[in-house]
Structure formats: structure tokens, C-alpha cells
Amino acid sequence: MNITHPYVAWESREVPTLKQQLPNDFENVLKKMYEIRFFEDEVQDLYSAGLVRGSTHLYQGQEAVSVGAISALRAEDTMTCTYRSHGATIAKGAQIDACFAELLGRAGGLCNGKGGSMHFTDASIGALGSNAIVGGHLPIANGAALAAKFLGTGKVSVCFFGDGATNIGAFHESLNLASLWKLPVIFVVENNQYGEYSPVKSTTSGEKIVDRALGYAMYGVQVDGNDVVSMSAIVADAADRARRGDGPTLIEAVTYRHSGHSRADLAAYRPEGELDEWMKRDPILLLENAIKEFNPDGAAIIERIKENARTEVNEAKNRAVSWPEPDLSELYTDVMD
Amino acid sequence: MNITHPYVAWESREVPTLKQQLPNDFENVLKKMYEIRFFEDEVQDLYSAGLVRGSTHLYQGQEAVSVGAISALRAEDTMTCTYRSHGATIAKGAQIDACFAELLGRAGGLCNGKGGSMHFTDASIGALGSNAIVGGHLPIANGAALAAKFLGTGKVSVCFFGDGATNIGAFHESLNLASLWKLPVIFVVENNQYGEYSPVKSTTSGEKIVDRALGYAMYGVQVDGNDVVSMSAIVADAADRARRGDGPTLIEAVTYRHSGHSRADLAAYRPEGELDEWMKRDPILLLENAIKEFNPDGAAIIERIKENARTEVNEAKNRAVSWPEPDLSELYTDVMD
């Protein structure tokens, strides 16, 4: 069924794709995507080796969403995200060794080891926080946008969350308020097809997630989340609108997570062959194909960037592993004055 | 702006109105509406006399919504509503003296005086409860519908709430789940133009409240809530759909509350003349006009019904006022076994 939805740009606007152009700064974009990919690969190993505790939620396959989005934003813009946030936090510019250290529970971690995998936060780069409560950060993203508007800083607040989060109350309250107050916020649903072990259709009514924008008279766009150029273009539009005072946008980025939901989840619930299909649309692969297509030296450039990223991530991990545990006094600090 | 919304019946279906026909059982319908009207008038007096404590939220002006809705349902269907629930509870069939007694905090009240104005509940007629938390009963309405579906009772769960409630998280979670599970539930938004002192537009994004149905792929209808024939017809449709297993409906009943939000609120925030305009569309007036139009003895019938209702309400009040306070032991009962 085709819904005529005046707020959905998807049907009415040409969205640029990797088939047509490379990202402006494609080398950096690829590098970030590789950093995230390798970071997450290492995390899986560290987890298996028993060095990462609790839960981890990996981001392989979704790199184009946050890397694309953040490439369209300014350094001072703020970001909130979920427990599946290693990717976005690195994309925003966090030091990779500090990310590893956080996962390892070490001093020098983003949060001195007090937050862990689900709470990556880096105030220095506007990474306001990762949230382990599904939907818990959407209201907070509004708050950051409210401050930007009030103080006239021109900052935009970007908020990443999953398809599953669109069914929780906080989602609804946040979208309504953002629309009503025309807050400079960009809601990016990373529709990776599953919330935990449940396919999105089994938990989420409506034809498309982005249709929910209509109820709030909010701009809504569905976009190929594996295409970093599309992601970037759509977010650039949304950021312009936000900075102009025209309010929020709901972006449904259609993507896929390569691994299971968390930790040891082998994702047995996925239909046979589904992963294979999506691997053909791996965001890194798509970007590399485009680079090779548009650039005669593509293959060599890719190789160099990839190796650089691999080395950097590896060195960052080695540094972090050598750092000490937080001092026991850290247990008691940062509660209240 | 005209939204093409495939789920909204409003534009695509002829809704019968009082201009075209009377309700089948128009005498009883008018009687109920008068009972509610006189009941609420008395409550205002009792409140002013200091006999009703806490808060009261009156229903004058909205009578056609619940009377119309319930006239289309079966006695065994269940109902949940808000603190503004005297009307719906009487419409569903509660004893008027027991309603007064509840407000007065007397033994013999619907809830033995333990619930008060905001918690009218009468299990004997399927009035599952009134809720003082905005939106708190929507998830519960789903539960009643789930039981009906599971047990195959064929019961429908009707849920009344205000325009303001459409902005709270529980609304969203409930509509999604109801749609997903095709629960036999009818969500009736009584859009009386205000949530407390705030006009609906100042708190509620979107062109129309009913547009929100689209995000859940739910049937949605906007209807004249002051026209008891329209209300009844739309709810009859929704109930059919629910009983057939086709799931929930969101009905936006456009109406108006004659008095302030609660207690001593004089509604100074209303634009001059607004109440007067709506008084011309008073649901009782509209029904009476139709009765006179379609029935040669209309005026006499109306007079008889009105006087009957007035007497019954008055006698009910007099009975209730004479009943004793609940026994002090009631304080401790009904907590847990």
C-alpha cells in the first residue's frame, strides 16, 4: 500500500546515493567506518576472552548510519544514543583507546570505567550519553535541543535509537514535544530489522515506522541506512531545517546488524540467507564499490585506509589493556556534592 | 490541509446524523443524557456546599459521547474511563444513588466511598474503573480486550479518555499493542478542546488527533461528539469490527465541556463567546431539536423525560445523602489477602 504522506520526503524528493556520488570527505568517512568495524570485532574478541563484562551490543553493519549522519553535522552538535553506541561515539570523535578502556573497566576510560559498554559518554565531543533504557534518551535529546534554542547556540541535537524503541512511551512524548516546540532535534531510528530477537513487524504496527511522523506533523524520511551518502544528505537537510527553526525530523534509516543482539546471541531467529543478502549491502562494501567506481586509485586508497584503521584500533586496544583499574575511591565520587 | 489517510473513515464514509434520523431508542437516550446533566448539576452544588471533597470533573456538554457510544454496545461489554467519568458510568448503567454516595464518601457508594469522584467503578455493569492518572487506563483497556479475545467472550472493551491524554506515553504503547494483537478495543478520545487550562492545539502536535491512528495502521474516525446518532453509528461500526476480529478503532469525538476543568475553575482562559457557540450545539439541544423535528409529540415527550430524570436524580441524591459514612474498618480491608 502506498501512503500519501505530505510530511514524508521519501517519495517526493530525490535522495542522492553512492551510485551517483562519493561523500565529500570519503577517505575520512571510510576510515571512521573501518575504525568502528575493527573496534567492534575486537570487542567481540575481548568479550569472548572474558575481558568485557555485562552486555555488549555490536554495531557491525550499521556504520553508515552514524558515520553518515555525523559527517553532516558540526562538531559542536550534540548526540545521544543507546547501549548500541560504540559506533556513534567513535563516529562523533571519541578516542578509541578511551572507548576500549571503558569497556575494560579501566581508569582512562571515557567514564573512568564507571559506565561500561552501555554508557559511553564524552562531553568533550558532545556525546551526551548512551542509554541502557530503551527510549530513555529521547526526552533528554529534546532537552539538549531546548537549551540550544534557548541559548541561541545553533546546535542541533541528534538522537539515535532502534526500531524497537519506537514502541515505548518516551518515544511518543518526545516526538510530540519536539514538534510542538520546533526543537532542533533529529531523531534517527536505526531500523536494523530486530529488537532483540523479535523482527520489527512482530512488535511494531503501521506500514512503516516513519509513518508515525505524521501524527506529530513532523517531517519524516525513510532512507537507506547502508548508503552513507544518502544518510549524510538526509541529515544535512534535517540539520538545516532544525537550525532554521523549522523543527525536528524523524529519519528511518533502514539497515541491518550483522551480529546477534548482544553477547552470545547467535541470532538463530534470522531466516536462512537473510544475513547473506544484507552482507551484499554491507555499508563498507557499498562505499568501497563506489570509491573504486569513481576513483582510479580506489583500490589502493581503500587498502591504505583499512590498514591504518586496523593498526590504530589495535594500538588503541593495546594501550587500553595496559591501563590500571579505577582507584577504589571512584566508587564513592560523582554521586552528589 | 486535507490529509489522505486510508484508515480514516471520516472522509470516505457517510456518517448518519441527527439531521437524518433519531436514535432507535431515543427516549432512553435522552433520559440518560438528562440523568447525567442533572447529576453533574447536583454535583456542582454539592461541591459548593462542601459535601464533595477533593476534585470533581464535570461532564456537561459531553453527554452524547458516552451515551451514544454505550447505546451501540452490549451490556456485557467492558468500559474504562478517566476521572471525568460520572457521565460514562451512569451511561453504562450505574445506580445514581450509589454514584452520589461515592462522591459523598458514604457506605453504599459504588466503591463504599473509598474511591471518590475519580474512581467510579462498578463491576456489576462492566465499568472496570475510572483512572486519575491521565492515560493510565489505556493499557488496562487492552487487558480487558485481551481476556475477551482469549476467553472468546465476544466482549468489546471501550476506553474513554481526553485529548490531553493523547500526549502521554501510555497512549502510544496501548494503541500499538492493540493494533498489533488486533484486540477488540475501541479508543474514544473525547476531544473537548482543552486539557486542564490548555487548548488542545497548544499541547498536541499533528493536524488532527485521529491522524495518529495511521502510525499504528489502525482504523481512525473523527466524529461529531455532540451528535448522539453519529457517535452511536461510529461505535457500532467499531464494535462490529472488533467482534469480527479486525481489531481496534481510534475515534476522535469532537465535543466541548461546558464547565471548567475541575472544581472552582471558571475557565477564564476560554475565548469570549466560545461557550455560547458551543451551547448552540449542546448535545441535548441537538437531540431535542431532532425529536421535535421527527416526532409530532416531541415537545411533550421531552418534557416528560426531562421531569422524570430530574425527579429520579433528585431522589437518588436525597437517598445517598442520608446514608452513613463507611465503617472505620473499611480503612483496612481490600488491600491484600
Place this chain on the structure above:
Amino acid sequence: MAEEQMNFRKSIPAAIAAEMRLNPNIILLGEDVGAAGGVFKTSLGLFEEFGPERVLDTPISEQAIIGAAIGSAAQGLRPIAELMFADFAGVTFDQIANQLAKYRYMSAGQYKLPVTVRLANGVGGGFAAQHSQSAENWFLNIPGLKIVTPSTPNDMYGLLRSAIVDDNPVLVFEHKGLFNVKGDISNERIPLGVAQVVTRGTDLTIVATQLMRHRSVEAAEILNSRGISVEVIDPRTLVPFDDATIRESLSNTSRLLVVQEGPAGGSWGSDLITRTMSDSWSLFDAPPRLISSPSTPVPYAANLENAWLPSVDKIVHAATELTSY
């Protein structure tokens, strides 16, 4: 500054206005706090003075309200969020307990959240089970929140001002039963975490907040007239709690009676007795005693609601028993 008579209700907007005048980044948000001046009229005049950008009317979306406060506080504002009836904290418990309270700790201090949350709590004359709770007790087990429970117009005024300028999340509970209480206002901030010795006495220490503080003072007068000398202490802040003042009093009286609105389970009164017993065991000459409401929801009917609230009589009776132990 000159003292003036003011009622509890009016002391609230007065305190907010005083701080808003000093700091342009203080905002107030909540349902009908603006144009209407608040459902309890506790923000009357603020909208007129500070305008719609600093006094924001919100939809009925308590999660969005607290979230807006958190995010804007992290970005330089100093928001005051009103939740109207404290019971509504239930629909935004996650935002308060899991987000607001833990934000600073989880980020290892990268963000401090100077957020004030205002809630109208307690029994207010027939509001029944979902509008009458002593919700301050819901947050005692959640580290990271200061909790303020003023009893007089002056405390309301001075503590609210301190809450607003505090760099931590502070929950301020405004008791519905006290809105019309009158008193002098000294127009100054009162530090959080400092108890007030309301009446001096030597036979028994009574600790009570809000409505129960007033009933305890009444009881103390009756007891005094019967030769029992009672020290009534109002902690004013539950977190941090001024244990030292209680201990000092106990070292004179050796007897502790805590009077509280609300059930005993998981309550501040229960905490106080446990702490004091564990730390100051030797000070006691009699068992400590907690007077609380029964373990039931709040009923509507006048006679039941009255019976639910600890009465002056009950306090007098328990105090008499305790002192004759």
C-alpha cells in the same frame, strides 16, 4: 531583609522569581505552569514576569518534562520541572530514578545536572489513592537525588531557593495540606541538609516533616501542659539528612518518636530509626517508635482519610507511653 507574612502557596513563586531574576538560564516547565499560574497557583505571576521562553507550558508528558530538564541542564540551563501531583512521578519514574539520578555517576562526573523537580505531595482533603501519596519515600533508595520536604512558608521559600541554585538534582515536595499555612518569610536561602529544632524539650525527641511537623508541635503543646517536655525536630531535608541534630537531641532526651504521613515500609522514618539505633544505641533509654499511616492506599471518604493520617491524639498517646517506659 524585612520579614513579611506570606502563605506557603505564595512563597513558592516568590522563591522561584527571586532566583530567576538572578540567573537568566533558569527556566520553569510543566503542565499549566505558565499562563494559568499552575493548578495549585504555585507559579502565579511568573509567566507574566519572565515570559513564555522561561516559563513553559508542556503537554501531559511527564517523561518529556523530566527529560527536557535533564538534557537542558546538561547543556547549561538550570531547569525547574513541575510534576503537579507527586503521584505522577510514577509515569516518569525512569527519568528520575534511572536517568536524572545516575547521569553524573555513569558519566564519571562529566555532567552535573542542576535540576529542580517540584512535586505536590501528601493528603490534601479527598484526592484519594492516586493523588495523595507521600512520594518522597519512593526515592530514598535511589542515590543521586536530594530530597526536600518543607513545612513552613519560610522553609518552603528558603529551601526552594537553595534547591534551585544547587548543582545536584533536587526533588522538592510541596505538601498540599499546607498551602494555606501562613508565616513570616525572611527572604533568604536556607541551606539544604540542616534540620530545625522547632521546640526545645528534654523528655522526648519527636522528628516529623510537613503536615506531621505541625501536628507534632500541637501534640508537644498538649504534652508540655501535662509536664512532658518535648523537642520537636523538623529535618526539612531527607537527603542529605541532618543526623547530628537528632543525635544531639537524643543525648538529652534518650527517647525517639518519628511521626510520618505514609506507610512505614521503605520510609524515611524507618531509615532514621535504623541509622540512629545502629550508630547511637547507647543514647536510647526506651525503644524507638515510628508512627505512620497504615499500610493501605489513601481512601477517599473523609472519616477514612482522617483515620489514615496520624492524629495529634495518636502522637500524644505514643509520646506518653514512650516517656513512661
Place this chain on the structure above:
Amino acid sequence: MAEEQMNFRKSIPAAIAAEMRLNPNIILLGEDVGAAGGVFKTSLGLFEEFGPERVLDTPISEQAIIGAAIGSAAQGLRPIAELMFADFAGVTFDQIANQLAKYRYMSAGQYKLPVTVRLANGVGGGFAAQHSQSAENWFLNIPGLKIVTPSTPNDMYGLLRSAIVDDNPVLVFEHKGLFNVKGDISNERIPLGVAQVVTRGTDLTIVATQLMRHRSVEAAEILNSRGISVEVIDPRTLVPFDDATIRESLSNTSRLLVVQEGPAGGSWGSDLITRTMSDSWSLFDAPPRLISSPSTPVPYAANLENAWLPSVDKIVHAATELTSY
């Protein structure tokens, strides 16, 4: 029935299945409880045995989950709602505290709600601040809810069965740190509200639940070897609480140590000490003592999280001090 060895995790679906077989109106609902068998594998096999109509996977909508349980219970079903991590009770606190708990009272008993809510609580090895709380303490001040905190596979099994057949709302807390603990299962219901005396002793009474019960037993062994005879009591149910068993023990030992995971404020341990002191003052020969976690959120790093949890050492130390008082 024959006893069998089973771990804590598996005792949960075993208990649910046992009751579901007896009553066709019992349903289970929650996120991924069905096809996936639960994120903790605590509903493994139920979907296969009872099908999608009785084992329902829900969206991530905790308010909708509890509401569905309430409404369906009012209409004749006997729902078991799973909230996964107990911390998520925050997003549905209203439905639990303001709706589920008060429904019966507000309606003067017209509706009873036989709802079981299952929550995975406590520290589980690095889940950090929003996934590690002892949320049982959040509900102590809310009359109308039974609260169950099992420590062994047999208690888990037997208490969960009783919770399911109970006519009241019951919150059952399944401790993440105990999922792999093994033990005998007697395949029978265990009544709610009855404490278990785990070890007999004469010098000191230790009261502890869940993970802390196990640490207390360890501590008791060490203390025994040093000549201190410890009675460890596991209340198993926090509401209703079996005060009589504690009092009986105290009448022998005269010394009370409560050990609890989670901060002291608004906690069951604090309540227990206050009640016992007030009611059984004369039984005490030494001040009561509460060992709890510090008043901080739960940190992630292994060394910090370990330090946050009361250790066997700390218990031994406090017990030694108390007995030499």
C-alpha cells in the same frame, strides 16, 4: 514427589509450566519470552508447550505489558508478566504502583488482581547502573503488592508457583547472580510469607536474601569455625514479612545483623530493623546492624562493582564486632 537437581534458571520455567498445566487461564507475556525463551532463558520451552496464545511476545512497551496483565486479570485471566531487568520497572512504575497495587482498594474489593510480575534484579556481573538494581526496595512503600525474593532453586520454584496461584499482585524478583546456582527441587509450592532458618545458631541472627543469603551462609561457616554460632534466616518474602521467625531467633541470639544488596535508604533491611527494635526492644543486647551497599549507583568496573557488593569479609567482620559488643 521425587527431588531433582536443577539450577535456579531452569526452576523458573519449570514452576510456570507446572501451574500453566493446572489452569488454562494462566498466560505469560513479556519481551521475547516466547519463541526466544526469554533473554535469561527463564521461559525456555513454554512457547513450545503452551503456544503463542498463552505465551505472548510483546513490543518494548512495559506500561502496555503491565496494563494488559491488570485488565486481563480483572476479566478472569491469571497473567504472569515478565519485565526482564527489574530496573525497567521504572518505565512502568505507574502501572505497578498506582494501578496494580491500588486497584482492589479503590474499587472496594470489586476486583482482585491475580497478577504475577517477574523481574530480574541485582548485580549480575557488569551490567552497570541501569541494569543492576535491587528494585524490590522501590515498592516497599506501596501497599497492595506482595514481594518475593527467592535465593535457591527450590525456593524460586516453590515461591513462584505460590505467586502464580495467589489472588493478589505479586512481584517476584529473580536474582541475576543466582541463575546458575544448583540445588534440589521438591516440586512443591512454598507458601509466601514464611521465612527459612538456613543455619541454626545461638550468638547472632543474620537476615539476608538472595545473593547475600549465600554470602551470609559462607560467613556463618567461617564464624562457626571461630566459635561464633550464627543463625542465618532468609525471609524469602519481603511482603508479607515473617517477623515472628526473626523474633524467635532474636530471643535466643539477642543480636541482629541484616545484610542486603543495595543502598540502605528506603530498604527492607532498614524496615526490618525499625520494626524489630520497636516491637522487640527488650530482646536486644547489642545495637542492630545493617550491612548494605554504599549510597551510589552500581558502577561497571569489576573492582568497583565488587566493592559495591557487601562481601563475606565484611559480614564476618561486622558479625565479630557485634558478638563482642
